Amino acid sequence: MTDMAPVFSRFFRLVRGLVIALIVPASASALAQDKLRVLTWPGYADPDLVKVFEQRTGSRVEVTFIDSDEVMWQKLSKNKAEDFDVFAVNTAELQRYIQAGLVVPVNTGAIPNIATQLPRFKDLRAIPGLVHDKKVFAIPYTYAEMGLIYDRKQFKEPPTSIRALWDPRYRGKVLLYNGGTHNFSLAAQVLGDTTPFRIDSKEWPAAVEQLISLRRNAQGFYSQPEESVEMFKAGGTALMFANYGSQQVQLLKAAGLEIGYAMPKEGALAWLDCWAITRSNRNAKLAHAWIDYLLEPQPSNALVTRQGLANTTTESQTLRHQDRLQWLEPVEDVERRSMLWERILSGDRAKKVLAP
Amino acid sequence: MKLGIAVKLGLLLATVGVLASGVTGFYAYQASRSLLVASAKAELLTTTKVLTRRITLSREEVSRNLQLLAGHPAAASAALGRSLADEDQMGTLMEQVMLANPSYFQVRLISASDNGLERVRVDRAEDRMVRVRGDDLQEKGHFSYVSSTLKLAAGATFLSRLVINHERGAHAGLDQPSVILATPIQDPQGKTVGVVVINLDLNGVFASLRADLPKDYQLFLANRNGDYVVHPDPSQAFGFDKGRRVFVQDEFEATAALMEGRATSVVTEVQTGRYANAPVVAAFVGRVIKISSDEDRLIVGLAQPLALVLEQADRLGGVILQLVIGLGVASVLLAAIVARAVTRPINSMSTAVQRFANGHQVAKLAIDRQDEIGVLARSFDTMQNEIRQQLAALHENRLELEHLARHDALTGLPNRRAFQERLDHAVARAQRSKQRFALLFIDVDNFKTINDRWGHDGGDAVLKIVALRLNATTRKADAVARMGGDEFVVLLDNPAHREDITAIAEKLLESVRSPILHNGQELQVGFSIGISQFPDDGRTAAELMARADHAMYDAKAAGRNGFRFSSIKGTPSSPTPL
Secondary structure (H helix, E strand, O other): OOOHHHHHHHHHHHHHHHHHHHHOHHHHHHHHOOEEEEEEOOOOOOHHHHHHHHHHHOOEEEEEEOOOHHHHHHHHHHOOOOOOOEEEEEHHHHHHHHHOOOEEOOOHHHOHHHHHOOHHHHOHHHOOOOEEOOEEOOEEEEEEEEOEEEEOOOOOOOOOOHHHHHOHHHOOOEEEEOOHHHHHHHHHHHOOOOOOOOOOHHHHHHHHHHHHHHHHHEEEEEOOHHHHHHHHHHHOOOEEEOOOOHHHHHHHHHOOOOEEEEOOOOOEEEEEEEEEEEOOOOOHHHHHHHHHHHOOHHHHHHHHHHHOOEEOOOOOOOOOOOOOEEEOOOOOOHHHHHHHHHHHHHOOOHHHHOOO | OOOOHHHHHHHHHHHHHHHHHHHHHHHHHHHHHHHHHHHHHHHHHHHHHHHHHHHHHHHHHHHHHHHHHHOOHHHHHHHHOOOHHHHHHHHHHHHHHHHHOOOEEEEEEEEOOOOOEEEEEEEEEOOEEEEEOHHHOOEOOOOHHHHHHHOOOOOOOEEOOOEEOOOOOOHHHOOOEEEEEEEEEEOOOOOEEEEEEEEEEHHHHHHHHHHOOOOOOEEEEEOOOOEEEEOOOHHHOOHHHHOOOOEHHHHOHHHHHHHOOOOOEEEEEEOOHHHOOOOEEEEEEEEEOOOEEOOOEEEEEEEEEHHHHHHHHHHHHHHHHHHHHHHHHHHHHHHHHHHHHHHHHHHHHHHHHHHHHOOOOOOOOOOOOOOHHHHHHHHHHHHHHHHHHHHHHHHHHHHHHHHHHHEOOOOOOEOHHHHHHHHHHHHHHHHHHOOOEEEEEEEEOOHHHHHHHHHHHHHHHHHHHHHHHHHHHOOOOOEEEEEEOOEEEEEEEOOOOHHHHHHHHHHHHHHHHOOEEEOOEEEOOOEEEEEEEEOOOOOOHHHHHHHHHHHHHHHHHOOOOEEEEOOOOOOOOOOOOO
C-alpha cells in the first residue's frame, strides 16, 4: 500500500484539479481568496514567520521580494496592482501609490495590535503622508534613522544638533554622505525649515551656502558604509552624518572605535516602511490579519534580532522616546538637488553652483 | 572466429608495441607540456613584475614633474595668490608639462588657504589646453589629495585612490578613470602653502603600457579591495562607481592571497566564468604602495590565453604523435615478421606431420636448428623414425601372417586355400582367353607306410623333398600347391598339347624316382597322378578338381606310380610302370 500512496495522492490531486476546474468553478475564487499575495523586502517576511500565519489562518501566503523602490513601482503599477494584495513601502514612496490610486485605506479597527505600537507610531497623523482625507493608507512597520556618530574622545557631551556638522572646531574632521537629497534636507533643517523636503525658490541660495560651508568643514564624503568606516579610521574623524544609521554604528564598533550615536534635536532624518493594501486585494480581512500579525512580538523582534532594524512596538536601543524623527518625504526636485550637489562637491563656489 | 597462433602472437606483439610507444609518447607529451606551461608562467610572472616596475617608474616620473613644479620659485607666491605674474608663469610651465605628457588630464596649483582654492589650473580639453580661470576655479580642500598632501613633508608624493573623476568642470578628465598625484609647495620659510596636483589618465597610462606588451596579453589592475580599475572588458572596471562591484578575487581566486598579504605574487590558471571558453594563464603581483596614499596596495595582473601557451606543446605533441604512429606501424610490422618466423617452422612441421599421417614421404625437418624449434624437430624426427620402423615390422609381420595363411608351413608351397584362388583365377582367365590348362592331382604313394616306419619326421622330410622336386620340375608359370596330407596339385598353364602334359607328368614321376635321404636311410616314394584339362574335363574349378581327383584314384587303382588322364571318352593313357 505504501508504494501506492504517491500514485494515489497524485491521482487525487488530479481529480481534485479536474473537479475544481470543471464542476465547481465558483469555489475557485473562494480558494483564491485564502491566498495572500505579498510584495516586500527581504527580511520582512521570513518563511518561518509566514508559516505561522498560514497555519493560524488556514491561508496560503505567496511572498515576492524586491530590492529597490523602482522594481516595486514597476511590479505594482504594471498591472494596476492586480498581482498583489499587500506590500511594504516607505512613507515617501507611498505618496505616488496613493496618487495613482493603487492603494486603498486601511481599516485600523481591523488591526488591534496597533494598540501595542509606540506612541510615535500610534499617532498616524503625526507621520506625514500616511493619512489623506482622514483615511489611513499604511501602517508603520519598521524604520531606520540617520543620526550623528561622534568620536567619544573629541566630544565631552554628545552633539545635540546637526549644527555640530558645521562647527569650525571640527573642520576637516566631519564625514558626510555623498548624496544631494539628504544633504539639502540637512541644510534646510539647519536653516530652521520645518519642511526640509520642500525647499522653496527663495531658500535655495541659503541652502547652497549652507552646503558649501558644510563642504569646507568636511573631511570627505562617503557612499558606502564600509567606506565611511575606512575614512573614519584614517582621518581622525570627530563627527559623521550616519546615512546608514545603526549599521554604521555596528561596523565602527566592530572596528574597535570608541564612538557614540546621537539624535539631533532638529529631528533625525528617518525612513519608515509601512504596510499598505492594494486596490485589487482579494481578501481584505486576510490582508488586515497579515498586518496585525506582523505587529505581534515574534515578527517584531525578528526585525531587530535578524535584520538589525527597529520595530514599532519596542523602543530602539539607540533612540530615546524624546528623540525626534523626521520621517522622509518625497523631495520637491530630486534632479535639482543632485545637480546642485555635484557642483558643490566639485568645489564650485556659490555663484557657480547657482548658475543655470 | 578462431585465431591462429600467428595472429594471436602478432596481435599481442603489435599491441605491446603500440601501447609502449603510445604510453611513452603520452608521458613525454605530458612532461613537456607541463614544462612549457611552467616556463610560460615564469615568463608571464617576470613580465608582470617588469610591468609593475614600469608602473612605479611612471609614477616616479610624475613625481619628478611634481617636484619640478613645486620647486619652482614662482610656485609658493602663486599658491598664496599674491602675484598674477607668478600664476601665469606657473600656468605656462604647467601647459608645457601637459604638452610633454599626453596622459595628464590636469595640472593644478592649489592653495592651502581659501578652502583649498585652485590658483592655477590647466585642463586638457579634446586636443587643446584650457587655462581655467576666475569663478571656474574650485575649492578642493575637502578632497584628500589636498588635505593629505598638505600634511606631507617637502618632496613627498601623495597618490589618490583610483577613481572615476566626477569633479564637475574637469574637461577631458570628467567621468574618466583617473589617479591623482600631488606634492606640497613650501614657501622659503618651509611652511606648506599649497599643493601641486597632476590628474593622470589611467586609460592613457595603461594604453601606453599595454602597447609594449604582446598583443594577446590581457592587462588587469585592481585596488586594495580587489575592485577592478583596469580590465580587458571595460564594463568590468570601476564596478564600485556603478554600484556593482567586480572583484579580481572573484575571477582569479588565487589573488585572495595577495589581498591578505600572504603572497606578493601568484600565478594561476583560470577556466571558469568568462574564461570558460578560452582558459587563461595569469600572473598577479601585489604592489604595496610605499608613498602616502589612500590606496595601500595595487594588484597588477597579466593574462595570456592558455591556448597560446599550449600551442608549442601542441606542436611538440604533433611530432610525438607522428613518432608514436611510426613506432606503432613498425611494431606491427615487426610483430608480423616475428609471428611468421616463429610459426613457419611450426607450420612446416605440422605439414610434415600431416603428410606423414597421410603416408607420404616425410618432409625435411629443421633438425639442424639449435633452438627450441630444432629440439622439437629432432624429437619429431626420432618419433617419426620409430614409427616408421615399427610400421615396417608390422608390415613384415602382416606379410608373414598372410604367407602363413596361404602357404603350407611344412613345405612352403601354397596351401589349398591359396591354390583354390589360383585355380579360380585360372578358370576365369582361361574362359576369357579361350586358353587351356591342366590340373595334375598328385598323391604320394604308400605315404602311410613311410609314416609308420620312419615316424612323422620321416614323413615330413619326404613331403619337403617332394615339394622341392615338384617345384624344380615345373615351369615358373605353373603352380604347385600342397592340398594337405600327401596330396599335391600342379596347375600347368596353357600346355600346347596333351603330349606336353604327358611329358611333364613323366618328368614329375621321374623326379621322385631318385631316393630321398633321411637320417642316413634312403627312402623310396612314388606318385599317383590324376590329370584333368580345361575345358575338356570341366569348366569349373570344382569339376576340374573332382575329375583330376578321380583320375588320380584311377591311376592308384591301376597300380600306382603312374598317371592317368581323366577321360570322358574313357581312353586312359597307359600307366608308366615302375
